[in-house]
Amino acid sequence: MTHTYQLTGMTCGGCENKVKNNLLILPEVTGVEVSKDSQSATISMDKHISLSTLQDALGGKDSKYQISAANHHEAVEEARPWAETYKPILLIFGYVSALGLLLAWNGNSINLMVFMRIFMAGFFLTFSFFKMLNLKAFAESYAMYDIVAKKFSAWGYIYAFIELGLGLSFALNLAPTTVNWITLIVMTVSILGVLESVLNKKKIQCACLGAVFNLPMSTVTIVEDAIMILMSAGMLILM
Known part of the structure; x- marks a missing residue:
């Protein structure tokens, strides 16, 4: 910043x-x-x-x-504290986690696979929604740090629709093995650009929530992508 x-x-x-x-x-x-x-x-x-x-x-x-x-x-x-800066992301993670826990609750235990699937569905649908509000602005911001979007400007537009497709696929439980592999690959590529920006201390706005919120690129973005990578890998292992 x-x-x-x-x-x-x-x-x-x-x-x-x-x-x-x-x-x-x-x-x-x-x-x-x-x-x-x-x-x-x-x-x-x-x-x-x-x-x-x-x-x-x-x-x-x-x-x-x-x-x-x-x-x-x-x-x-x-006077703005850390929690206030990242309030949008914290709220999204809170709501999506609560929904996942409610739907994964089975008697006296939680179905981990169901929780992760619902969490990822909510994550991708919510984040793609904010990107769609101003797709052009998102693509331009994303091209500032993503390793693919830097060389192929159309990738920002494609990425938003990939997130939407992944969200719908997780929600409907379509082709779980294929969808998890796509998630693992896409999010791994995405996190590389984030890591480069954070490690090089570049002052760039994070485009994870499109152009709606002014969120600085930080370790929060790394954690966000890492969670999706770990969950998709975990679901592939459990399957």
């Missing part, structure tokens, strides 16, 4: 270099651009960093360099 802050106290090129170097020391910071003319700093980071942490890196509250939120949006981001 990238945020722009008001940063006062810079009067020369030396000030700019000092501020930039001090901020780059923070482990979560991946890039810094500062300007004494606009008295601003644009900071790219792995996860949101509090203003107090940024100020400490600049020498504390008594430093000549003072950093603050540049606008109301940044002020809101400052």
Whole structure:
């Protein structure tokens, strides 16, 4: 994620270099651009960093360099916790898991195969729904990090329909062996692009929920894809 802050106290090129170097020391910071003319700093980071942490890196509250939120949006981001950022995904996983457990409950036990099948059906149908709301925007976002979509732009459009097809297939329990193999292959290819972006600390919007929600690419996306890979592999083993 990238945020722009008001940063006062810079009067020369030396000030700019000092501020930039001090901020780059923070482990979560991946890039810094500062300007004494606009008295601003644009900071790219792995996860949101509090203003107090940024100020400490600049020498504390008594430093000549003072950093603050540049606008109301940044002020809101400052107070936004991790759970709030990923609330859409957490809610989806919660609802889909609850539905899977209810339908998999059999007397006094849970049918694991049924739970995984329902979970994957709900996962793919829900995620494909959000992609379909603005298919073009999803395809463009997906092409920024997916290893196939980077070389074949139409893959983003195809991928959304593959998810829809997988969701319907899991819901109807159609050709489970074939469907699980397709899931395993497609999600493994998908996670490669996500891993590359996260490991290289690229600041890219995750396209998992299309262009509806502004979700940063992070380990949450890796976990999301990994769950589907493990479930499809698990179902193939159990079958």
